[in-house]
Amino acid sequence: MAAFFSPFISKPDSVAQIMLKVLLALLPGIAMYVWYFGPAILVSLTLASITALATEAAMLKLRNRPVAPFLKDNSALLTGWLLALSIPPLAPWWLVVVGTAFCIAVAKHLYGGLGNNPFNPAMIGYAVLIISFPVQMTHWLTPHGLGTTELTFADQLAYIFSSTLPEGVKLDAITMATPLDNLKTHLHLDEHVSDILNMPIYGRLAGQGSEMVAWGFLLGGAYLLASRIISWHIPAVYLGTLFAIAGVFHLVDPAHYVTPLFHWFSGAAMIGAFFILTDPITSPTTHKGKLVFAAGAGLLTYLIRVYGGFPDGMAFATLLMNICVPLIDTYTQPPVFGKKDGVSGNKEKH
Amino acid sequence: MRTLHQFHGGVHPPTNKAQSTRTPIAVAPLPSKLVIPFHQHVGNIAKPLVQAGDRVLKGQMIGRPQDGLSSAVHASTSGTVVSIEMDVVAHASGLPDLCAIIVPDGKDEWVPLQGLDYRSASADEVRSALRMAGVVGLGGATFPSDLKLRSGKSKVKTLVLNGAECEPYITCDDMLMRERAAEIIRGAEIMRHVLGAEEVLIGIEDNKPEAIAAMQQAAATSTDHMEVIAVPTLYPGGGAKQLIRVLTGIEVAAGVRSTELGVQCFNVATALSTYRAIQLGEPLLSRIVTVTGNISDAQNFEVLIGTPVNELVALAGVLPDTRHYIMGGPMMGIPLPAATVSVVKATNCIIAASDKLFPPAPPAMPCIRCTRCADVCPAELQPQDLYWFAKAKEFGKAQDYHLFDCIECGACSYVCPSHIPLVQYYRFAKSEIWARENDKKAADIARERHDYRQYRIEREKQEKAEKLAAKEKAALAAKEAQTADGTPAADNAAQQKIQEALALAKQQAAAAKPQNTEQLTPQQQAEIADIEARRARIHEIAQSHVEHPKE
Ligand code: SF4
Numbered sequence: 060m061a062a063f064f065s066p067f068i069s070k071p072d073s074v075a076q077i078m079l080k081v082l083l084a085l086l087p088g089i090a091m092y093v094w095y096f097g098p099a100i101l102v103s104l105t106l107a108s109i110t111a112l113a114t115e116a117a118m119l120k121l122r123n124r125p126v127a128p129f130l131k132d133n134s135a136l137l138t139g140w141l142l143a144l145s146i147p148p149l150a151p152w153w154l155v156v157v158g159t160a161f162c163i164a165v166a167k168h169l170y171g172g173l174g175n176n177p178f179n180p181a182m183i184g185y186a187v188l189i190i191s192f193p194v195q196m197t198h199w200l201t202p203h204g205l206g207t208t209e210l211t212f213a214d215q216l217a218y219i220f221s222s223t224l225p226e227g228v229k230l231d232a233i234t235m236a237t238p239l240d241n242l243k244t245h246l247h248l249d250e251h252v253s254d255i256l257n258m259p260i261y262g263r264l265a266g267q268g269s270e271m272v273a274w275g276f277l278l279g280g281a282y283l284l285a286s287r288i289i290s291w292h293i294p295a296v297y298l299g300t301l302f303a304i305a306g307v308f309h310l311v312d313p314a315h316y317v318t319p320l321f322h323w324f325s326g327a328a329m330i331g332a333f334f335i336l337t338d339p340i341t342s343p344t345t346h347k348g349k350l351v352f353a354a355g356a357g358l359l360t361y362l363i364r365v366y367g368g369f370p371d372g373m374a375f376a377t378l379l380m381n382i383c384v385p386l387i388d389t390y391t392q393p394p395v396f397g398k399k400d401g402v403s404g405n406k407e408k409h
Numbered sequence: 410m411r412t413l414h415q416f417h418g419g420v421h422p423p424t425n426k427a428q429s430t431r432t433p434i435a436v437a438p439l440p441s442k443l444v445i446p447f448h449q450h451v452g453n454i455a456k457p458l459v460q461a462g463d464r465v466l467k468g469q470m471i472g473r474p475q476d477g478l479s480s481a482v483h484a485s486t487s488g489t490v491v492s493i494e495m496d497v498v499a500h501a502s503g504l505p506d507l508c509a510i511i512v513p514d515g516k517d518e519w520v521p522l523q524g525l526d527y528r529s530a531s532a533d534e535v536r537s538a539l540r541m542a543g544v545v546g547l548g549g550a551t552f553p554s555d556l557k558l559r560s561g562k563s564k565v566k567t568l569v570l571n572g573a574e575c576e577p578y579i580t581c582d583d584m585l586m587r588e589r590a591a592e593i594i595r596g597a598e599i600m601r602h603v604l605g606a607e608e609v610l611i612g613i614e615d616n617k618p619e620a621i622a623a624m625q626q627a628a629a630t631s632t633d634h635m636e637v638i639a640v641p642t643l644y645p646g647g648g649a650k651q652l653i654r655v656l657t658g659i660e661v662a663a664g665v666r667s668t669e670l671g672v673q674c675f676n677v678a679t680a681l682s683t684y685r686a687i688q689l690g691e692p693l694l695s696r697i698v699t700v701t702g703n704i705s706d707a708q709n710f711e712v713l714i715g716t717p718v719n720e721l722v723a724l725a726g727v728l729p730d731t732r733h734y735i736m737g738g739p740m741m742g743i744p745l746p747a748a749t750v751s752v753v754k755a756t757n758c759i760i761a762a763s764d765k766l767f768p769p770a771p772p773a774m775p776c777i778r779c780t781r782c783a784d785v786c787p788a789e790l791q792p793q794d795l796y797w798f799a800k801a802k803e804f805g806k807a808q809d810y811h812l813f814d815c816i817e818c819g820a821c822s823y824v825c826p827s828h829i830p831l832v833q834y835y836r837f838a839k840s841e842i843w844a845r846e847n848d849k850k851a852a853d854i855a856r857e858r859h860d861y862r863q864y865r866i867e868r869e870k871q872e873k874a875e876k877l878a879a880k881e882k883a884a885l886a887a888k889e890a891q892t893a894d895g896t897p898a899a900d901n902a903a904q905q906k907i908q909e910a911l912a913l914a915k916q917q918a919a920a921a922k923p924q925n926t927e928q929l930t931p932q933q934q935a936e937i938a939d940i941e942a943r944r945a946r947i948h949e950i951a952q953s954h955v956e957h958p959k960e
């Protein structure tokens with residue numbers, strides 16, 4: 060007889076559904092990406108999806124786990140998508156494949172698979188790629204209307220799969236540094252923020268095009284909040300901390316420190332706030348813990364962006380805070396029913 | 410208007426109550442036989458007073474309460490005791506227990522009844538009458554009511570009457586309040602009087618407007634201070650701790666008696682039984698049972714204790730694809746070991762379960778730490794951590810994380826997107842801890858003995874050596890000086906060393922003692938017995954529960 064015990068009913072919900080909703084929430088950002096940077100990102104998303112599922116299946120087989128239920132849980136897809144969205148769309152095909160395979164095989168399965176990985180797998184993949192292949196990781200596409208030439212979709216495909224460009228087109232003409240990278244370089248040359256931001260690659264708040272992608276992720280994040288997939292704690296405190304620190308620096312020295320909004324809408328801040336830091340598996344479980352975790356990540360993101368060796372700090376901030384999760388959880392255990400101070404009836408229990 | 414408080418979490422499972430409230434309570438006819446367990450309450454089994462062949466009258470005591478925590482058991486109708494035997498009973502353990510089998514004679518002939526004027530009687534007399542009438546908590550907990558009518562050191566200010574009935578499907582209290590509100594209020598008056606409480610707060614979930622209206626009307630006839638309060642529908646708002654919290658703001662922590670905080674809580678059906686037991690002298694012989702689920706005419710019945718479940722469900726038209734029966738609700742109920750078990754005092758509801766109505770849960774996935782479980786936990790625990798510790802058999806950690814504050818409400822399992830049978834893990838962990846405690850107590854005694862024995866052997870060796878040495882010395886001395894001397898002081902020294910060794914052993918034992926299982930309330934102690942019984946079965950389930958079942 061099948062085990063039969065209470066509760067005999069359960070809410071119709073599943074891991075697969077939750078992950079699916081997160082994937083859906085990424086769509087507005089992806090749409091913006093395609094609009095401003097062309098369809099190359101769809102190629103990397105496809106490559107990442109295929110690699111993620113194949114690696115997941117292979118690892119499950121190796122680890123002697125049932126393949127179908129886990130393959131259907133959509134978690135591998137999500138990891139693949141998050142990685143694809145954090146590396147340059149024009150990166151060679153093998154970069155996406157190697158990165159994704161590493162995320163799933165090492166960062167996820169070698170740590171025990173779904174639910175057991177201490178680090179965000181996508182961010183591990185990103186960190187490995189940026190350290191191992193720093194050059195390929197800088198081939199960011201120039202948004203529509205900024206470059207001297209633009210690649211057709213066929214050209215993009217050709218470049219991704221065989222690293223060949225059309226006759227007479229130089230890589231420099233179609234790629235550029237990210238706004239955060241560009242800003243850092245020019246600040247090092249002692250230029251003033253106001254002058255730097257006059258360059259054509261900057262838009263209203265941050266990078267031309269990329270700021271719109273960030274809006275897309277913000278929209279998706281709002282959907283996740285509204286459908287209670289995530290709670291407000293991490294995104295609000297992360298963005299709040301980033302805003303506060305950036306605000307203080309900006310107020311004190313606006314010539315050398317950009318606005319807080321620039322930080323919000325550049326790099327991986329938005330996608331990180333709603334999609335990466337909120338990964339339940341690698342973030343704290345207590346409410347208080349989430350606040351500490353998010354504030355720490357916000358602070359680290361800012362410090363790495365401004366003082367660190369990498370243009371964006373989101374990935375490393377996430378990984379550093381991931382390490383602290385068990386400790387944060389241990390020290391932020393909330394009091395249980397009947398054992399709180401200040402509730403009548405708990406006087407003698409302290 | 411009273412300001413209500415909130416408890417943390419809670420869930421809104423589909424209520425499924427409409428099916429069984431369409432018709433009034435029906436009286437179930439006399440069954441072909443009655444199977445009456447002697448152990449239907451928390452505490453000690455009642456001592457059988459009858460033998461096979463005895464003729465019994467309706468209301469005759471057939472089991473006498475033994476020791477403090479116990480309650481009486483009665484014949485629910487007149488007839489003949491055909492045997493006293495071990496039978497499968499409606500209990501989570503699924504284990505057989507001692508039962509009286511009575512074949513009714515159809516006459517329904519009563520023993521003479523004698524009521525009690527509770528206003529002139531002493532509180533002890535009232536309590537004793539309740540004990541002898543077998544009145545226990547009818548919300549499902551079956552704790553002897555006489556023991557709950559005792560205030561502790563502090564005075565009980567508030568009597569809470571629980572008519573919340575938050576579990577899906579169950580409507581027996583709802584129908585009882587609609588139809589017999591006056592008797593419930595009379596019972597509440599008796600309880601208030603015995604406790605010396607100032608006020609009676611009657612909490613009913615706001616999805617029962619008819620019951621609220623009926624109770625309000627009845628409460629208005631009382632000279633006591635009574636308030637009927639509609640509370641928000643939210644599972645498990647009918648848990649005693651949760652209802653007390655909502656109505657008074659007081660949180661009764663695990664292991665604390667609510668009376669110490671000035672509150673006591675009874676189910677509405679218990680109030681009615683109290684009224685009948687005291688005012689009319691009528692023992693607890695029947696109760697209202699909701700028969701619902703995979704049933705053509707779901708409804709409530711007034712059922713004699715001991716009525717076999719299969720005879721009861723047949724009255725309501727059980728559908729052919731029924732596979733199991735659940736006693737209680739779908740959140741906290743227990744699967745009945747067989748359809749032949751009988752209705753007991755704890756049976757508030759029988760749900761016929763089919764695979765269509767209660768599809769088996771999909772295979773469990775790993776925990777993704779989404780904390781949906783923590784968000785709904787009324788005890789404000791971290792169920793995902795408890796699960797982790799229970800699974801890893803880190804029971805000490807589980808206790809640190811307040812495992813024993815878990816009320817097993819099932820809200821966490823209900824929402825878990827990974828479909829992990831969380832409550833089952835907690836039951837397993839609790840029973841393992843009880844078992845280890847018991848083992849440890851035995852081990853402590855054994856160790857003390859062992860330490861003592863080791864010490865004695867050592868001491869004897871040493872004494873022998875000393876004697877030998879002394880002898881040699883004496884011989885030597887005698888040889889030298891021709892004088893010898895005994896040393897009776899050695900005995901004293903040896904005694905002292907034994908004491909020291911024992912004290913050390915005790916200290917070590919105390920240092921190794923796990924937390925949280927000392928100072929148990931009688932209820933918890935009684936639960937240990939229950940849990941012990943369930944242990945074997947749960948162990949099996951937990952062991953065989955594979956997280957990633959092979960396809
Ligand atoms: S609801 Fe289930 S999956 Fe989510 S944290 Fe709790 S146990 Fe884990």
Ligand code: SF4
Nearest residue numbers: 786815816818819821
């Ligand atoms: S069963 Fe225990 S852990 Fe789960 S929600 Fe209820 S009280 Fe909390």
